[in-house]
Amino acid sequence: MEVPLAIDQVGRALDYTVADREVELNGCVEVTVGVRPYAALVTAVHGELTGEGDVGKLKPVRRVLSGALPTALVTLAQFVADYYQVPFGMAAGLITPADAAPAPDPTGWALTSGGRAHVAGIPPHHRAQRALAALFTPRTSYAINVAATDELSATQRRLLRDWHQAGWLVPVFAQPQPTLVLPQLPEFTPAQRDAADALRARATAFSVSLLHGVTGSGKTEVYLDLVASVLNAGKQVLLLVPEINLTPQLIDRVLKALPGVATAVLHSKLAAGERNRAWHRVHSGEARLIIGTRLAVFAPATNLGLIVIDEEHDGSYKQNESPRYHARDVAIVRAKQADIPVVLASATPSLETWRNVRYAAAQGARGDAYQYIALRERATAAAPSSLRLVPARGRRVKAGLSETLADGIAARLKRGEQSLVLVNRRGFAPALYCPHCGWSAPCKRCDAKMTLHQTTRSLRCHHCGAQSGVPSKCPACGHPELVGAGVGTQKLEAALIEAFPDARIARADTDSLSGKHAWRELYERILAREVDIVVGTQMLAKGHDFPALTLVGVVDADRALFSTDFRAQEDLFALLTQVAGRAGRHALPGEVMIQTEFPDHPVFHALLAGDYEGFAEQTLASREAIGLPPATRMALVRAESKDAQAVADFFTQAHAVLREALGDEGEVFAPQPAPLARKADFTRWSMTAVAVKVRPLAEALLTLRQAMQAAKPKVRWAVDVDPYDFG
Structure with a gap:
């Protein structure tokens, strides 16, 4: 069995007994490790074991959760384990049911081979068992439907449960026949029709199509x-979206456009029961259309x-906890294995995708290019929204809100229209500081400043979760007045309430939208x-369609221009393009105001010109010149411990092992403190390796994992392939 635990860096399977239960290779079962239950993937089934002293110590399988998963899905999990450098059990946990929950109510029950043997051996005097067994005959294919169980006695129903627990019965789920989908879509423009025809032309085999549209x-x-065409061919379709908050609105649009399609939704915020039911509806084939966030790329669709x-460019497709996969890249691998098409849709494609498109154009068209x-x-x-860069300095209303933006909001209020103000920071202010001596509130457990939350009058660390009260005076010099530095969503909301007391104002960030x-x-x-x-963070920028929204204001856009994250400007261009698309989507004209102190920056020039292609080419050339992704492949090795010396010892060995293993195929940079060098009392360092080709880097990382497993360092450490988060 493979369980979703990092038992060691290389990984190993665990053995369990199955008694007289019938389990299938690549099926899912519930087992326990310690006292906690886990969903496990069956990777081998052995016959009766004899002469083994430890066999008696093996735990039994608790119950069967599902039949065999598609072989291609297990192969995909193996790819994730190999490419993203995790034990296979961790990758297998991505394809098994959630929280070891059993399948939902079946439509019937069928005898297993063990069940038929049991039925054949029931003594004549066991009347209840013989009465139940009489329902399972060759004429019924040894199966009954759920309706037939209504005629059973209480004793027979109890026997039915016992037989299932013993592995003599397996649940049967309906396999509905596909219904014709008649899409309710608006009349296409000529450009849309040409695009739709181009997609349909590659609908029967593996290919990757970038649908790049404003x-x-x-x-x-x-x-x-x-999607409708593929559904009508009797196939299942997987639609990935980047954010949970986008899912309800997109589902509404899809159900309106594709009425009658059985749909399953998969994302991490579903309750365990909801997610489990959706998983089994996909596995049984009942759900034809699967909509979900990154984890849905592992949905157990068999057809x-x-x-x-x-929004294929969106960074949220990258998982930042082990296994650290990228759903877009995994989806392309899954499609290639299944020989089916992939469509990537975006107004601002990722540079990885743009580089692949450019390479395909240079090499000439191929079927899978x-x-x-x-x-x-x-x-x-509707005409495109007008874009304006407005000064971020000078006379302000309050809290970073420029006079120009405030006037624009006032004009919309008079006309009964809506405004959106976006700032990419939650909380009241990034930091609380003393204007007299410069003291600012630190987190005692991290190398970070506490964030001021005005609503609860508290200081919180957004890294480790620590909280404290707001001091009444400066702890360093005793000055009686402390102020908030910078702009957060709460502070901006307070400023808007003061400036427009009669307006109906709502805040949208992870603090206010927790339910x-x-x-x-x-x-x-x-x-x-x-x-x-509406005032909020970047969750407001993506995919939403509000007919009365005509003004979008962006506050504090400049932070990304000088970030140490090499993807920051790419992400800023995408964010501003997306948020600009929220205004004026219908009959009312839209306007976008971006507050900046650097109006001559190339990012803003390209944005004003609507020149994604120029921006992408310039940024890609810069990456290629200095050897950064997507021109190279990158891996980040992280380690942390409360013992700083243990971290130093780990990287002394890890750096030497990785350099020797990679050799001339790439470069391993010296270890250095993480941007947040101390978090929750843990000392945190990282080390980066780059290579032009995938295989040498993968082999070197495997060598590192094997060496560190043997060394057993006293640190928590992990490998992040194709990293997005460098914190």
């Missing part, structure tokens, strides 16, 4: 046309015909025009 160009309608990745499809104009009569249905409720209030001004 916001409002109708990308969603174009790929839904292909997959198409994968669509919406990246296909480039452009939608350069909006699909509706399960909080975003759906806010979304419906905005659509109903019960909100005049």
Whole structure:
């Protein structure tokens, strides 16, 4: 059995007994490690073991959770384990049911081979068992439907449960026949029709198509046309979205466009029971369309015909906890294994995808090469929003809100229109400081400053979760007045309330939208025009369509221009393009105001010109010149411990092992403190390795894992392949 635990860096399977249960290779069962239950993948089934002294100590399988998973899905998990450098058990945990929950209510029951043997041996005097056994005959294919169990006595129902527990019965799930899908899509523009035809031309085998369209160009309608075609061919379709908050609105659009399609939704915020039911609906084939966030790339679809990745550039497709996979890249591997097409949709494609498209164009068209499809104009009569760069300095209303932006909001309030103000920071202010001596509130457990939250009058560390009260005076010099430095969503909300006391203002960030249905409720209030001004973080920038929203203001956009993260400017361009697309999507004209102190920066020049291609080419050339992804492959080795010397000892050995293993195929940089060098009392360091080719880097990392497993360092450490988070 493979369990989702990092038992060691290389990984090993665990053995369990199955008694008289019938388990399938690549099936899912529930086992325990210690006292905790886990869903495990069956990777081998042995016959009866004899002469083994330890066999009696093996734990039994608790119950069967599902039949065999598609072989291709197990192969995909092996790819994740190999490429992302994790034990196979950790990767197998991505494809098994959630929280070791059993399948939902079946539509029937069928005898296993062990069950038939049991039925044949029931003594004549066991009347209840013989009565139950009489229902399972060759005429019924040794199966009964659930309706038949209504006629059973209480004793027979109890026997049914006992037989299932003994492994003599397996649940049967309905396999509904596909129904014809008649898409309810708006009339296509000529550009949309050409794009839809280009996608359909590659619908029968593996290929990757980049659907690159400006916001409002109708990308969603174009790929839904292909989705309907694949569904009508009797196949399942997987649609990935980057954020949970996008899922409800997209589901509404999909169900309206594709009425009657059985749909399953998969994301990490579902309750265990909901996620489990969705998993089994996909596995049984009942769910034809699967919509979800990154984890849905491992949905157990047995008849997959198409994968669509919406907003393919979005960094949230990268998992930042082990296994640290990238859902876009895994989806392409899965599609290639299944010989089905992939559609990548974005207004600002990732540089990885752009480089692949450019390479395919240079090499000439091939059946599986990246296909480039452009939608350069909006699909509706709405004109693109006008973009303005406004000074971030000078006379302000309050809390970083410029006079120009405030005037724009006031004008919208008079016209009964809505405004969105985006700042990429939650909390009241990034830091609390003393204007007299410069003291600022530190986290005692991290090398970071505490964030001021005005609503609860508390200081919180967004890294380790530590909290404390707000001091009444400066702890360093005793000055009686402490102030918040910088702008957070709470501070901006307070400034807007003061500036526009009669306006209906709502805040959207992870602090204010913590409830399960909080975003759906806010979304419906905005659509109903019960909100005049929305202030929040980048969750507001993606995919939402609010007809009355005509002004978007961006505060504190400059931080990304000088970030140490080499992807920061790429992410800023994508974010500003997305948020600009929220304004003026219907009949009302839209305007976007970006507050900046650097209006001459190339990012803003490209943004004003709507020149993604120029920006991408310039940024890609810069990456290639200095050997950064996507021109190279990168891996980050992290380690942390409360013992700083243990971290130093680890990297002394790890650096030497990795350098020798990689040799002339790449470069290993010297270890250094992480950007947040101390977190929750842990000392944190990292080490980066780059190589032009995948295989030498992968082999060197495997050598490192094997060496460190033998050394047993007293640190927590991990490998992150293709890292996005360097904190």
